[in-house]
Amino acid sequence: MSPLRAVETASTQLWLPAVLQHELSRFAQASYPLEACGLLVGRAGDTKIDTVRVVPARNLNLERPEDRYLLDPQDFLATDRAARAEGLEIVGIWHSHPDHPARPSGTDLESAWEGYSYLIISTTADGAAALRSWRLVGDRFVEEAVEQEDTEP
Numbered sequence: 001m002s003p004l005r006a007v008e009t010a011s012t013q014l015w016l017p018a019v020l021q022h023e024l025s026r027f028a029q030a031s032y033p034l035e036a037c038g039l040l041v042g043r044a045g046d047t048k049i050d051t052v053r054v055v056p057a058r059n060l061n062l063e064r065p066e067d068r069y070l071l072d073p074q075d076f077l078a079t080d081r082a083a084r085a086e087g088l089e090i091v092g093i094w095h096s097h098p099d100h101p102a103r104p105s106g107t108d109l110e111s112a113w114e115g116y117s118y119l120i121i122s123t124t125a126d127g128a129a130a131l132r133s134w135r136l137v138g139d140r141f142v143e144e145a146v147e148q149e150d151t152e153p
């Protein structure tokens with residue numbers, strides 16, 4: 001089964017304010033041409049995932065950091081602890097795909113858990129490009145709509 005196949009859409013929407021999208025693009029682009037990764041902190045409702053904060057984490061994959069990531073478990077625990085102290089939680093995991101589309105790879109599928117948004121940012125030498133979110137449903141990823149709150153004029 002191809003991990004790239006995604007014909008359905010997720011029942012959830014990921015809300016990511018424009019200011020956080022820009023912050024994410026900066027984090028992702030700062031690691032180019034290597035993969036960057038990190039966490040999304042916020043509130044997860046039944047259908048609406050609210051992102052309050054984006055957090056960078058260390059990529060511990062030193063063998064293939066150009067196309068693999070291993071999010072530092074210590075960063076995960078520290079972020080989880082800080083989020084809970086504020087009544088928030090980790091709602092997703094983000095990582096970049098240098099010079100590749102913002103679609104999950106087979107490796108991404110193998111290491112994914114249900115219940116999280118997997119946000120992927122495509123990075124290029126010219127800057128961050130597409131940003132798409134995915135959720136694991138059973139044994140495959142389905143795409144999740146990324147919504148952005150209206151910004152003040």
Ligand SMILES: [Zn+2]
Pocket residue numbers: 095096097103104105108120
């Ligand atoms: Zn990936």
